[in-house]
Amino acid sequence: MDFIGLYPTWYEPGIGSGWVVAIIATVHVLFSHTAVGAAILFAYLSTKAYREDRPELLDYIKKYGLFLLIFSYVVGSITGVGIWYSTTVASPRGISALIHTFVWKWATEWVFFVIEVVGVYMVVYLVGKVDKRTHMTIAWVFGLASYATMLIIIGILSFMLWPGKEVWFVEGGYLNGFYGSNTFAQLAMRTAFMLTMTAVVGGIVAARIKDPAFKKEMSRKLGWLGIVSTIVGAALFQWYLHTLPEYAHLVMQNRLPDYFGPSLMAILGGILVYFIATMLQPRLLVTWGAATMVVALLVFGLWPEEVARESIRKPWVAGQYVYSNQVIGRDVPGLGIESEMPRLEAHGLLPLHPFLPEELREVTPENVARAGEAVAITMCTNCHSLSDTGIRPIRRYIGDSSDIVAIKRYMKGSLGTGNTMYMPAMPLKDLEFEALAVYLASLNDPSVVARYQAERAPLAKVQTTEDK
Ligand code: HEC
Numbered sequence: 001m002d003f004i005g006l007y008p009t010w011y012e013p014g015i016g017s018g019w020v021v022a023i024i025a026t027v028h029v030l031f032s033h034t035a036v037g038a039a040i041l042f043a044y045l046s047t048k049a050y051r052e053d054r055p056e057l058l059d060y061i062k063k064y065g066l067f068l069l070i071f072s073y074v075v076g077s078i079t080g081v082g083i084w085y086s087t088t089v090a091s092p093r094g095i096s097a098l099i100h101t102f103v104w105k106w107a108t109e110w111v112f113f114v115i116e117v118v119g120v121y122m123v124v125y126l127v128g129k130v131d132k133r134t135h136m137t138i139a140w141v142f143g144l145a146s147y148a149t150m151l152i153i154i155g156i157l158s159f160m161l162w163p164g165k166e167v168w169f170v171e172g173g174y175l176n177g178f179y180g181s182n183t184f185a186q187l188a189m190r191t192a193f194m195l196t197m198t199a200v201v202g203g204i205v206a207a208r209i210k211d212p213a214f215k216k217e218m219s220r221k222l223g224w225l226g227i228v229s230t231i232v233g234a235a236l237f238q239w240y241l242h243t244l245p246e247y248a249h250l251v252m253q254n255r256l257p258d259y260f261g262p263s264l265m266a267i268l269g270g271i272l273v274y275f276i277a278t279m280l281q282p283r284l285l286v287t288w289g290a291a292t293m294v295v296a297l298l299v300f301g302l303w304p305e306e307v308a309r310e311s312i313r314k315p316w317v318a319g320q321y322v323y324s325n326q327v328i329g330r331d332v333p334g335l336g337i338e339s340e341m342p343r344l345e346a347h348g349l350l351p352l353h354p355f356l357p358e359e360l361r362e363v364t365p366e367n368v369a370r371a372g373e374a375v376a377i378t379m380c381t382n383c384h385s386l387s388d389t390g391i392r393p394i395r396r397y398i399g400d401s402s403d404i405v406a407i408k409r410y411m412k413g414s415l416g417t418g419n420t421m422y423m424p425a426m427p428l429k430d431l432e433f434e435a436l437a438v439y440l441a442s443l444n445d446p447s448v449v450a451r452y453q454a455e456r457a458p459l460a461k462v463q464t465t466e467d468k
Pocket of ligand 1: 254255316323376383392
């Protein structure tokens with residue numbers, strides 16, 4: 001029998017692989033967005049420095065740039081690589097889908113990224129060593145290259161949510177996939193919020209400016225940048241919501257955590273108040289205050305945003321054809337990909353998974369709990385942790401029940417039919433559902449396994465002899 005193309009599952013008991021990816025991604029968004037926003041800010045400031053002959057602006061660029069080199073580029077690059085590592089093991093087929101569709105786009109992005117990294121060194125270390133006009137040119141090349149990296153990544157991100165045109169599924173073609181319904185809305189919104197982050201992080205550097213007049217000027221500049229970009233960003237967020245498919249709205253209405261809305265409103269309001277205060281009273285711009293705002297932005301703004309982005313594409317992880325549990329859920333003739341659902345329905349999961357021990361291929365009373373665990377790890381842990389912490393702990397749904405029959409009926413109802421909008425359809429075999437139920441029940445009461453074995457072993461013998 002042909003296996004389906006699953007990989008071994010990365011199971012992270014404490015928090016779940018999904019959260020590991022989300023934590024790394026959230027930190028990465030802060031650092032990468034700040035870096036791109038700062039590049040644009042530097043282009044603007046160096047132009048002003050050249051036109052108005054203002055060396056102190058170059059000095060600010062140098063300090064902010066140096067800070068970014070340590071802060072953004074080191075942590076940003078490490079988390080960037082971290083996203084590759086973690087998503088490759090958490091979701092190998094999701095990443096594979098993106099690479100197969102966008103390999104040259106990514107290569108292009110890396111070219112711009114190299115320009116960006118060389119650029120930031122030049123912008124920082126050439127201050128005072130080249131004339132202001134040359135510095136301005138370098139700053140613009142740096143700014144545009146940085147923005148180009150973002151432009152490309154956002155095309156890929158919006159494909160992850162929803163491939164651009166429906167014909168992409170049939171014809172393929174990266175342009176059909178690249179410009180999704182929300183690519184430009186997302187680009188515009190992220191551009192605005194990235195400038196907000198740049199203004200907040202820039203405050204850490206501006207707080208240390210000695211000259212009061214210059215400090216006042218910079219807190220004004222950063223304040224305006226922050227206020228305008230926050231308000232424009234909030235408006236663009238509405239546009240972005242508008243471009244989301246109806247399906248994503250349904251998920252958002254029903255499945256986002258309660259703290260999502262209040263958290264975003266609080267952080268947007270908090271940022272506005274903060275900038276108004278530091279503009280009116282530059283003395284309020286202090287290092288720890290700005291650093292606190294950065295952390296608040298991370299926790300109350302970016303974390304919910306990343307979690308929401310992950311939620312609204314459920315049950316898919318990429319391109320509306322790779323399920324979060326890595327099963328291919330629909331045909332994509334454009335890429336020569338066939339849905340694996342019919343085979344799953346015909347044979348069940350255990351015989352088709354390439355990376356399972358042979359003794360788990362068939363559910364027996366002896367291996368029932370381990371077979372159930374294998375089903376749960378493969379099919380559920382991308383979205384549910386099997387322990388009590390982390391991403392949507394699975395026990396939450398069964399309470400303290402250890403009633404195998406009831407749990408089995410519940411699982412068959414919610415998973416077997418494919419009727420939930422946020423979970424993949426999982427046409428498992430009856431015995432696989434039973435094994436899953438035994439395993440889940442055993443999380444609440446380990447003794448159910450022995451009882452099950454005592455009851456079912458004689459039955460199972462009868463069944464197998466009848467089968468043969
Ligand atoms: C694509 C991600 C995903 C996968 C894979 C997944 N689930 Fe879920 N599941 C969810 C989401 C999202 C919810 C809704 C959670 C919430 O709002 O609390 C959910 C809810 C549930 C519920 C409550 C359902 C209801 O409608 O009352 C059960 C039971 C459940 N999951 C079991 C499982 C089991 C068992 C597996 C593996 C066989 C699994 N899930 C795989 C995402 C997933």
